[in-house]
Amino acid sequence: MRKLLIVLFGILQYYNCYADAGNAYRYKLKAELSDSKILTGYVYHYTYGEPYDSKKSSFCDYIHSNFNSTLIIYTEVKSLKLSESSEMDFALSSNKITFDIEEILDVLLINKLEFPAGDRVHILDSKVDYQYLQKAPLNIDSVYSEWMENCGISLINWSLKNDISKIKSKITKEVNAFYDVKNDVLNNEINSYYSNLKKELSAKKIIFIYSCEAL
Template identity: 30%
Template sequence: MKQIALSIFLLISLVSFADAGNAYRFNLTLVSNSGDTIYGYLYHYTYNNIEQTYLSDTKFKEFIEKDTVTLYSSISTVLIDGLSLDFTKTEFKKTINLTNYSRIRINDYLDFGATERIFELSNEEYNLLKIKQPNSVSIYNERYAENCSLILLSWNSDSNLEKYKTEISKKIGDLSIDLIKNQDELNNFLKKKREELTNDSILLISHCDAL
């Protein structure tokens, strides 16, 4: 219930992590049955390990284990205290059916472990991203989500992240005493706070690891 509440509020968690497994990011070139070529990144969570035999067209489809996948044409990677996160936005997202592609070339791939890596942002949020490493603070409350933290990011040195951290932490602490009763109030608070922070050039995300 806690994880569901968190994902509904932020609308950015793509996977609910139940336990440890494997997670891969593939940089792909795909040629369709009609000869069209597209490029993009595919994120795949699985209990299977990637092997050399899976790097061919047919075997790769078997490894993915589904026909319909999400492809991102562009991502921006941000390093936060040793944690690498990928950000994208809706216009870079495309749903494709792998059966429509006769050739799939894996340009490279990354095994990033059982953690959340890709985050879809609004245009306003995505425009906050800069080349330099951001300032950041994290907020954790086990009653709210035992394997997830909220992270505040800012590329503006004048942003007072600690002030917002204190405010959000207190609100989560107060309302999570009875999370079932206060779930809607807490989600509404965080949704409005996310919009407020974006206007103040601060990005709010939720990051989850496997239990």
């Protein structure tokens, strides 16, 4: 049991998962920075605190009081429904901008989306993968393992050549094999496995997602 907890903690840390209870929001905003630059995009906020209330403060004041010192804004995201109860956002790594919160002079809140605490935005390095999202996928399937508890793998496929059932079965066996025979070096090894698998599937027009929900 102790080994399982250590493994899960390591994986969650690696993928920057917010697999914990609390409130989760996606804000679309326009921010004016101290260098006169104007940024429009999406910010994700995970908090145990009070949600934003326009009657109590401006959104600019709320950000300065409730967000971390460094803010990440995605200038563009694409949303995809994975199931009836699950939706994921995708953003290119090149559309991710990080800046100090003290640079913000003013903020216009355009809209707000509340979602279940857990992973919402998935970062893609490949522009080719991102372009896949212009069309509806042929199918979406999930891989679950007893070892992953509240986490899972989603396979989003855009090619008729792929046998998703076969790919899913192969991944399930490989993931279970890691936990069956590996030891304390498991975290690095399985993260490397996921990284290589992501590249392998991308070449087959499949986007690989590892995500977690709140316990």
